[in-house]
Amino acid sequence: MPAKIRVSVVGAGITGLSAALRLLEEDTEGRLEVTIVARDFPAPAETLFIDPSAHINYTSPWAGAHNRWVLWVADGSEAAAAAERDHSFALDTFRHMQTTHARFPEAGITFLPGIEYLEKPGPEYTQLKDLSVQKRLHLHDKDLDLGFRVLDPSASDRLPAGVTWGCTYRTWCVNPMVYCSFLLRRFVSAGGRVLKKDLRTPHELLPVSDIVVNCSGHGFGDDPSIFITRGQTCLVRNTCDATVTRQNADGSWSFSVPRGFDGGTIIGGTKEPDNWDTKPLLSTRETLLANFAATYPQVLESKGGKFDVLADVVGRRPTRRGGMRLEVESAAAAGEKAKKPVVHAYGVGGRGYEISWGVAGAVAKLVYQNIGEPSVKARL
Numbered sequence: 001m002p003a004k005i006r007v008s009v010v011g012a013g014i015t016g017l018s019a020a021l022r023l024l025e026e027d028t029e030g031r032l033e034v035t036i037v038a039r040d041f042p043a044p045a046e047t048l049f050i051d052p053s054a055h056i057n058y059t060s061p062w063a064g065a066h067n068r069w070v071l072w073v074a075d076g077s078e079a080a081a082a083a084e085r086d087h088s089f090a091l092d093t094f095r096h097m098q099t100t101h102a103r104f105p106e107a108g109i110t111f112l113p114g115i116e117y118l119e120k121p122g123p124e125y126t127q128l129k130d131l132s133v134q135k136r137l138h139l140h141d142k143d144l145d146l147g148f149r150v151l152d153p154s155a156s157d158r159l160p161a162g163v164t165w166g167c168t169y170r171t172w173c174v175n176p177m178v179y180c181s182f183l184l185r186r187f188v189s190a191g192g193r194v195l196k197k198d199l200r201t202p203h204e205l206l207p208v209s210d211i212v213v214n215c216s217g218h219g220f221g222d223d224p225s226i227f228i229t230r231g232q233t234c235l236v237r238n239t240c241d242a243t244v245t246r247q248n249a250d251g252s253w254s255f256s257v258p259r260g261f262d263g264g265t266i267i268g269g270t271k272e273p274d275n276w277d278t279k280p281l282l283s284t285r286e287t288l289l290a291n292f293a294a295t296y297p298q299v300l301e302s303k304g305g306k307f308d309v310l311a312d313v314v315g316r317r318p319t320r321r322g323g324m325r326l327e328v329e330s331a332a333a334a335g336e337k338a339k340k341p342v343v344h345a346y347g348v349g350g351r352g353y354e355i356s357w358g359v360a361g362a363v364a365k366l367v368y369q370n371i372g373e374p375s376v377k378a379r380l
């Protein structure tokens, strides 16, 4: 029997877990031996809240996490091409969430209405008045069953004060640590291995691997395009019947993400580039809660007209100028001449969950291309 091809995946956040599981799922002939090597692994949210700043560089626990469609204007630019690619990743992920939810109700996925409100919509939103644009973006694909609709205040739709445009569609939220633990369990039960280790560089794994996949979130400090975007949110016990996102004219955001599975509801949130502060600010919490209640007062109903605060949350979105790094590098271990492939998949910013299964498919395609095998089922 030929020796197995050894794949080491660095990272057990949403990116590494999805990539590692997808690699095994596409390995129908059992040729790969896949190992996840990471400093941090999924754990119940309740234990992470004991000392949250100890896990601040592990972003996945601190996400909402919901799916919303991030739009763009097709102007032929590089940014538009990257946005289009990410949209196809998000569509792939949506389909995956649907089938996973149907097959594994315990996976931590909830489908619910998504509502978006904008005070000052840009052309990427106003272009949606044209039905052909909605169709080009797959918002009416039958299998997705989104029920996508631009809100019409002249009919029965009510927009909150200050909002001039809105839309609604069916979408998904996950309870992050329930979903990540589910992925890890699926990975191990499919034959995957796990190793806890703090690495200085992904190249450390080259001597024991045929190929390395770098899903380290923030990278290893050698990529000048990486920066963090701090997010402060507040986890409340209130339930919410929709995931609601409001973009204000001053660039600030207000949103709810019901986590499901007894995980409460995230009320957010800030987006602060290069802010390394680990401590939540009480004044920010008060602003976030007041703003969201003004937009969607229904959120207070389940707790007698008040918010019932469970915890403040601070996370660092692993952001990268120009978009995530998704490419193959040829590298040698220290003191070695022979080079091996390293697939980089990090810097997913604020969309790690939304695009996770699509990114995993792209990683699988790069791995199969670089081990001299035709991609079995991998597709971009």
Ligand SMILES: Cc1cc2nc3c(=O)[nH]c(=O)nc-3n(C[C@H](O)[C@H](O)[C@H](O)COP(=O)(O)OP(=O)(O)OC[C@H]3O[C@@H](n4cnc5c(N)ncnc54)[C@H](O)[C@@H]3O)c2cc1C
Pocket (backbone or CB within 6 Å): 010, 011, 012, 013, 014, 015, 016, 037, 038, 039, 040, 041, 057, 058, 059, 060, 061, 062, 063, 064, 065, 066, 067, 197, 198, 199, 200, 201, 215, 216, 217, 218, 219, 230, 231, 232, 233, 257, 269, 314, 315, 316, 317, 318, 346, 347, 348, 349, 350, 351, 352, 353, 354, 355
């Ligand atoms: C407040 C907030 C709200 C968010 N809401 C959403 C949302 O609604 N939807 C959405 O899609 N996204 C959301 N995000 C973004 C999302 O959380 C991230 O995009 C995602 O978690 C990044 O996952 P990752 O696996 O790439 O990185 P991480 O989760 O950071 O995982 C990195 C992994 O690499 C390992 N690692 C790193 N360095 C080393 C090393 N030196 N040695 C060994 N292992 C290492 C870590 O231990 C970890 O296992 C939100 C983020 C924040 C902060």
